[in-house]
Amino acid sequence: PRLAITELQLFAHYQGTAGIGAELSPATMPTNQTISEALYVATIIHESIRMGRAMELITHSATVNHGGGIRKLRERVWGNPIHYAHKMLRDLAEGTALGVQLKSDAFDTNQSFADGYMSPLRNISSIDPMAVLAEDGKTLWLSLVHRSATTGPVALAVDLGALAAAGEATVTTLAGEEWWDANTPAEPERIVPQTSVVQAKGSTLELNLVPFSLTLVAIPLG
Numbered sequence: 001p002r003l004a005i006t007e008l009q010l011f012a013h014y015q016g017t018a019g020i021g022a023e024l025s026p027a028t029m030p031t032n033q034t035i036s037e038a039l040y041v042a043t044i045i046h047e048s049i050r051m052g053r054a055m056e057l058i059t060h061s062a063t064v065n066h067g068g069g070i071r072k073l074r075e076r077v078w079g080n081p082i083h084y085a086h087k088m089l090r091d092l093a094e095g096t097a098l099g100v101q102l103k104s105d106a107f108d109t110n111q112s113f114a115d116g117y118m119s120p121l122r123n124i125s126s127i128d129p130m131a132v133l134a135e136d137g138k139t140l141w142l143s144l145v146h147r148s149a150t151t152g153p154v155a156l157a158v159d160l161g162a163l164a165a166a167g168e169a170t171v172t173t174l175a176g177e178e179w180w181d182a183n184t185p186a187e188p189e190r191i192v193p194q195t196s197v198v199q200a201k202g203s204t205l206e207l208n209l210v211p212f213s214l215t216l217v218a219i220p221l222g
């Protein structure tokens with residue numbers, strides 16, 4: 001059997017009393033314009049990679065009718081966070097997925113939605129990781145999603161095992177301050193990739209992951 005996922009956009013709508021306090025409102029919904037869209041899609045791409053050949057294809061959005069992550073208003077054009085996430089995750093293509101062992105904090109969700117169709121979840125890791133060896137074998141890509149609203153910043157120690165880094169790793173981070181954070185006509189580049197470097201020490205390196213973020217790490221290999 002094969003699985004195909006199409007129209008993977010978040011079309012969430014607020015109707016009536018949500019029942020989870022003041023945090024959820026029309027202004028704080030995780031819509032396709034927010035950083036939540038980028039994190040949501042990234043985690044599904046990670047899971048699809050883990051499924052191997054059972055996953056045949058994914059389409060996020062048709063550019064014609066839903067924009068594909070690009071917004072236009074009164075002749076002004078800007079990108080939603082998902083637009084930049086697509087560009088970042090493109091680097092994983094054609095590579096080889098590697099096994100990952102993760103130790104991190106976990107969280108639970110307490111509410112069900114859609115009359116119980118979306119049930120509460122238990123023991124969800126704050127970090128969703130994916131490791132891919134580039135096709136030429138010269139770069140290890142780490143894709144890391146910080147998806148917890150309660151954990152706070154995470155100091156992540158990475159052990160490459162038998163692999164050895166050959167110099168500085170490039171860290172690209174796409175992050176919002178809240179799950180509903182978005183780019184707007186007034187701030188079209190509020191959420192864009194930010195790049196930094198971290199020095200690898202042999203087979204280890206240290207990363208700082210902020211909440212509501214997608215981080216892509218390019219590690220050159222010796």
